[in-house]
Amino acid sequence: MQNYATQIKAFIIENFLFNAEGSSLGDDESFLENGIIDSTGILEVVAWIEETFGIRVPDSDLLPENFDTVQRLTTYLQRNADKHGVPAG
Amino acid sequence: MCGIAGILNISNNPLIERSSLEQMIGMLRHRGPDGSGFFLRHQVGLAHSRLSIIDLEGGAQPICNEDQTLWVIFNGEIFNYPELRRDLELRGHRFSTQSDTEVIVHLFEEKGERCLEELNGQFAIALWDERKQKLFLARDRMGIRPLFYTTHNGRFYFASEVKAIFAADATIPRTIDPEVLAEVFTLWMPADRDSIFRGVRQLAAGHYAWVESGYGMRESAYWDIPFCPPQHCREKTEGAYAEELKELLVDAVRLQLRADVPVGAYLSGGLDSSAITSLVRRYTTNQLKTFSVTFSDSSYDESREQQEVSAFLGTDHAAVNCSYDDIAAVFPKVVWHAENVLLRTAPAPLFLLSRLVRESGYKVVLTGEGADEILGGYDIFKEAKIRAFIHRNRQSHLRPLLLKRLYPYLALSPTGSAAYAERFFATDASLDDPFYAHRPRWKTTAWLRPFLCDDSMPSHHRDPVETLAAIYGEKLAGLDFFTAAQYLESKTLLTNYLLSSQGDRMAMAHSVEGRFPFLDHRVVEFACQIPPHLRMKVLNEKNILKKALADGLPTSILFRKKQPYMAPDIASFSGKAGQECSERYLSDQAVADAGLFRPVAVRQLVAKCQKGQKQGFRENMAFIGILSAQIIHEHYVKNFQTRPFGPEPTI
Numbered sequence: 135m136q137n138y139a140t141q142i143k144a145f146i147i148e149n150f151l152f153n154a155e156g157s158s159l160g161d162d163e164s165f166l167e168n169g170i171i172d173s174t175g176i177l178e179v180v181a182w183i184e185e186t187f188g189i190r191v192p193d194s195d196l197l198p199e200n201f202d203t204v205q206r207l208t209t210y211l212q213r214n215a216d217k218h219g220v221p222a223g
Numbered sequence: 224m225c226g227i228a229g230i231l232n233i234s235n236n237p238l239i240e241r242s243s244l245e246q247m248i249g250m251l252r253h254r255g256p257d258g259s260g261f262f263l264r265h266q267v268g269l270a271h272s273r274l275s276i277i278d279l280e281g282g283a284q285p286i287c288n289e290d291q292t293l294w295v296i297f298n299g300e301i302f303n304y305p306e307l308r309r310d311l312e313l314r315g316h317r318f319s320t321q322s323d324t325e326v327i328v329h330l331f332e333e334k335g336e337r338c339l340e341e342l343n344g345q346f347a348i349a350l351w352d353e354r355k356q357k358l359f360l361a362r363d364r365m366g367i368r369p370l371f372y373t374t375h376n377g378r379f380y381f382a383s384e385v386k387a388i389f390a391a392d393a394t395i396p397r398t399i400d401p402e403v404l405a406e407v408f409t410l411w412m413p414a415d416r417d418s419i420f421r422g423v424r425q426l427a428a429g430h431y432a433w434v435e436s437g438y439g440m441r442e443s444a445y446w447d448i449p450f451c452p453p454q455h456c457r458e459k460t461e462g463a464y465a466e467e468l469k470e471l472l473v474d475a476v477r478l479q480l481r482a483d484v485p486v487g488a489y490l491s492g493g494l495d496s497s498a499i500t501s502l503v504r505r506y507t508t509n510q511l512k513t514f515s516v517t518f519s520d521s522s523y524d525e526s527r528e529q530q531e532v533s534a535f536l537g538t539d540h541a542a543v544n545c546s547y548d549d550i551a552a553v554f555p556k557v558v559w560h561a562e563n564v565l566l567r568t569a570p571a572p573l574f575l576l577s578r579l580v581r582e583s584g585y586k587v588v589l590t591g592e593g594a595d596e597i598l599g600g601y602d603i604f605k606e607a608k609i610r611a612f613i614h615r616n617r618q619s620h621l622r623p624l625l626l627k628r629l630y631p632y633l634a635l636s637p638t639g640s641a642a643y644a645e646r647f648f649a650t651d652a653s654l655d656d657p658f659y660a661h662r663p664r665w666k667t668t669a670w671l672r673p674f675l676c677d678d679s680m681p682s683h684h685r686d687p688v689e690t691l692a693a694i695y696g697e698k699l700a701g702l703d704f705f706t707a708a709q710y711l712e713s714k715t716l717l718t719n720y721l722l723s724s725q726g727d728r729m730a731m732a733h734s735v736e737g738r739f740p741f742l743d744h745r746v747v748e749f750a751c752q753i754p755p756h757l758r759m760k761v762l763n764e765k766n767i768l769k770k771a772l773a774d775g776l777p778t779s780i781l782f783r784k785k786q787p788y789m790a791p792d793i794a795s796f797s798g799k800a801g802q803e804c805s806e807r808y809l810s811d812q813a814v815a816d817a818g819l820f821r822p823v824a825v826r827q828l829v830a831k832c833q834k835g836q837k838q839g840f841r842e843n844m845a846f847i848g849i850l851s852a853q854i855i856h857e858h859y860v861k862n863f864q865t866r867p868f869g870p871e872p873t874i
Contacts, residue, residue, distance in 0.1 A: 177624060178761050181608070181625070184615065185756050190615065190616065193618070193621050
């Protein structure tokens with residue numbers, strides 16, 4: 135679990151917060167509400183997940199319940215890993 | 224840096240005349256204004272014009288070995304010459320100069336053609352082996368320095384630029400090859416090693432050749448860009464890749480600063496030139512003068528970023544501003560130097576920039592060229608990744624929205640976008656297609672082909688893409704689509720357009736040598752070992768380079784959205800200089816005389832462009848492509864003069 139969360143945070147800080155000084159990201163901080171990731175940016179997150187974890191993400195999964203916080207994404211990845219036997223990072 | 228030229232009799236012929244060599248080298252004075260030298264035997268002649276950078280007093284060429292059986296002329300630099308010289312001296316070789324050129328003859332004595340494997344540099348070499356009575360030609364790994372050749376009436380001619388070959392003998396045919404023109408109007412450059420002139424070819428990058436009387440020319444490759452399938456890449460962390468890349472770049476910069484004259488740097492305001500400037504400032508004790516182009520048209524201008532980097536790194540900065548008229552006024556000269564059909568005006572500001580460098584008393588500049596190709600920076604790679612992302616789930620209505628990252632103006636909606644994107648970006652194309660990334664570009668560039676005159680389009684003209692497939696197909700077949708795109712872009716656009724028309728020829732027009740630390744072969748070989756998903760991490764281009772430079776540049780430059788280097792095209796021809804240029808080269812009479820394009824189509828295009836409205840990229844490319852082809856026809860085919868744009872010092 136921790137490994138997924140760490141990787142997600144690192145990717146989002148690097149890719150959307152551009153490593154700005156003092157960048158931090160809470161596990162439950164909403165990407166959309168806090169202006170961290172816009173609706174197109176979510177597709178970059180999907181591309182990263184597919185590239186990094188070999189998971190295929192269908193449109194039907196593209197919901198705030200799955201993608202809007204580090205915590206929710208971690209759960210989503212964990213669930214898919216359990217389903218498809220994908221190792222955690 | 225210099226110009227080289229030569230003639231070899233390959234069948235029974237009169238003796239080589241010194242006057243022919245003088246005419247040839249006279250055309251290359253801009254490449255080497257500091258002196259000239261000749262080597263003449265009955266059947267062979269070599270000529271050299273020198274831009275002195277290393278061993279200012281003693282480095283005149285041709286240079287020979289101890290017993291005068293090997294004679295070399297050389298254009299370029301061998302950056303690791305002190306190390307090679309030390310080894311050769313230990314093996315008993317005696318040197319008569321301090322120049323890097325002399326290393327070549329002694330190393331050749333030891334290793335023959337395998338000497339090339341030990342050279343770290345950018346070069347075109349011509350070496351006459353008196354014992355074997357054979358001519359050896361070689362070109363650097365990435366094709367930084369040019370070498371053209373042709374055969375005519377039993378003679379083999381070679382030179383750094385085509386204009387020198389044409390000056391050797393007025394009977395050498397000077398015609399634009401319609402097949403190559405059609406290739407340029409598809410691929411941006413000739414598909415193979417041809418020049419735009421029929422019968423004039425170039426030695427390929429990473430190749431050498433032996434030329435001998437009675438046998439002609441035999442070419443061989445000694446190096447290729449070692450991109451490999453992802454499963455053969457090394458497994459390391461991003462941090463480890465970044466650290467190693469930085470070490471290699473620091474060493475490449477250290478070597479490329481070797482010169483007996485001061486070395487400056489181009490600074491565009493983008494990541495790559497900023498990276499080189501940063502490495503020079505941080506890891507050497509050099510004071511640094513930087514040079515850049517600014518534009519009166521603010522949509523192309525990056526002066527704010529240039530000043531930011533210059534201030535951050537403490538360089539002494541100078542800039543040349545380009546107005547529309549400045550670009551139009553020099554464009555005919557730019558094409559004369561480029562010797563190629565151009566589809567953009569982008570070389571013109573670099574022509575003005577090299578003039579600034581020269582006027583500032585500099586002969587050598589480092590530039591950031593090559594990083595986009597080898598480290599994964601271009602939008603064409605990004606576009607291919609997005610297309611592949613869409614391709615992985617073609618039912619998705621949301622995925623095409625990611626195209627907005629590249630094309631913010633696209634009116635994409637979740638419902639209507641999939642069909643649109645599929646059509647325009649061919650997202651249904653197979654990922655196994657070795658040209659997956661490039662096909663949309665070629666498709667849109669080929670929109671220019673209807674301008675070509677029927678007469679200039681042979682009915683059996685070859686398909687440019689098939690020509691590429693014949694040359695590169697086997698290599699590309701084993702690569703993933705991203706790596707294949709990088710390999711192809713490096714072998715074609717980088718070598719045959721950016722390093723030539725925009726690089727070597729624009730800098731040398733004002734006797735300035737460009738050096739390219741990203742194209743140090745050790746850097747290239749290392750970059751090929753980075754897995755493709757780390758070269759561009761999702762859509763983060765040059766990911767490893769950014770990590771390597773993280774503490775050396777302002778964050779705003781590191782994470783700045785990539786700006787492709789461009790200059791105004793049609794807009795540049797809206798002023799007085801542009802009008803004069805259009806009237807001279809694009810008149811009905813001029814177009815009919817050249818016989819390359821359909822006069823009616825050209826007339827309509829010119830009329831449309833003169834309306835002053837914003838034009839699409841097809842119109843922009845067509846206008847510049849046709850204009851530059853017409854300029855080549857005027858100055859190379861119809862009215863070839865040794866000095867069409869004014870005098871240069873005579874020999």
